[in-house]
Amino acid sequence: MHSSVLQPLDSRALSLTERTINALREAIRNGSLTPGALYSVYQIAEDLGVSRSPVREALLRLAETGIVRFERNKGFRVVVPGPSALAEMIAVRIALEVPAARHAANAAKAGDDHGLLAECKAMQAAATAQDVLLFMTHDQRLHGIILELAGNSYVQRIIENLRDASRLVGPSTIKGTRTLSEVFEEHLPIVNAIIAGDGPGAARAMHEHLKTTGRILLHDAVSRPDAGEHTDDAELWTRFID
């Protein structure tokens, strides 16, 4: 027997594959990897200073969620989700996050208020500072906290992947159409309902939020120059969501 004086160092520094995933996500987010362009595992491995194996594994995992697509003997591309894919993703978010808000309200304990309110404050601050990127970060964190309260790990994983896939279409949208404060204020009734333990109210507020946000995102997506086939956002909306 021995008394434990040292904590086990938390597992290990992240696996090289996982660090590569993070690097790739970041690269996609900030535009270092141009969507649609052709890249190779060789090239990425050299840039990151690692071997091809972890890069390939990382890309395969991203491919599984639809963020990138491999083309045999040619390379891989970062995929920009089209209007149709975007509508599908919004549908999934509504289907999963609305009940999650309800469960979060039912499960919320007194101590849980703190995290929710902290993110709200941070969002508000980012809104007044007009910092879109920071705003989106806290927006995602708030939604993440709600999912955590709901406690369904599968839902958490699914939504996280979806967010990655849709991040490419996000930032361009918010700027033009709505002020950040407007978006922020949509979140207040959700948080209040959760803190109050009002399940149905939280669900209703979350539904409202996702619908209005999704509607605008989809509308912007179809009216983009590279929209492709679909030009009718209303049709997509009724087909996949309503």
Next chain:
Amino acid sequence: MHSSVLQPLDSRALSLTERTINALREAIRNGSLTPGALYSVYQIAEDLGVSRSPVREALLRLAETGIVRFERNKGFRVVVPGPSALAEMIAVRIALEVPAARHAANAAKAGDDHGLLAECKAMQAAATAQDVLLFMTHDQRLHGIILELAGNSYVQRIIENLRDASRLVGPSTIKGTRTLSEVFEEHLPIVNAIIAGDGPGAARAMHEHLKTTGRILLHDAVSRPDAGEHTDDAELWTRFID
């Protein structure tokens, strides 16, 4: 210019990695891979007569969906989902498949009846023949067709993964508790509503079906010898689903 006299040969035989995935799925399904036991990539690669790379990639993809878990420098295990995980999966299925049934009903055209009815007939035949495995196959196919009609590819992928993860707890359940005919009859109102174009009806019927089936699955899961922590299925049900 040239006139096309030959059809392009249909892409390529499946990639070795994908064939390995199928082999592993099948092996898990029929019990060749004992859940909980420790295996190694070496061993699997040798058994299948391929190199370690495609096996590792296949296992990584299965790990992503939670079917197996890697343990560094030790091996990997097939994971049996516990009652809690099962409840979470049922919640996701309800959240996604209920709206999918509604959309399927709205989108169903005359020609779509055929596939639905064919699976129904096959299910009924399997029920009268007491063939549990065949019954489950057609059950899954029917649900798959409905998702296809709904047209949301993300939902399709998510549900397919979920089904894989939950297949381990499935077969033992149905046998004892209900006759296959009972389960079959739950599907009829769903299919009828879809064919009739009755969206709300299809949603209601699907919800009913998933609730009763899920309830029983969860109840059986907690009353199993290796159930683990949770013994209260009602608590799990309200926590994640209702």
Next chain:
DNA sequence: CTTATGCTTCTAACATGCTACATGTCACGA
């Protein structure tokens, strides 16, 4: 007999080698 220590063995994770194939270039011939 009990505890500690070194050793053997196995593993995932990572690095590197190899092959078939897709694409672009370019010289050549009609």
Next chain:
DNA sequence: TCGTGACATGTAGCATGTTAGAAGCATAAG
């Protein structure tokens, strides 16, 4: 001028080599 085919280049997919670490065991130390 224009189509053709050989060739060079680059890639994913797969095979194999290498390394650090975890588990078990035997043996030595107390």
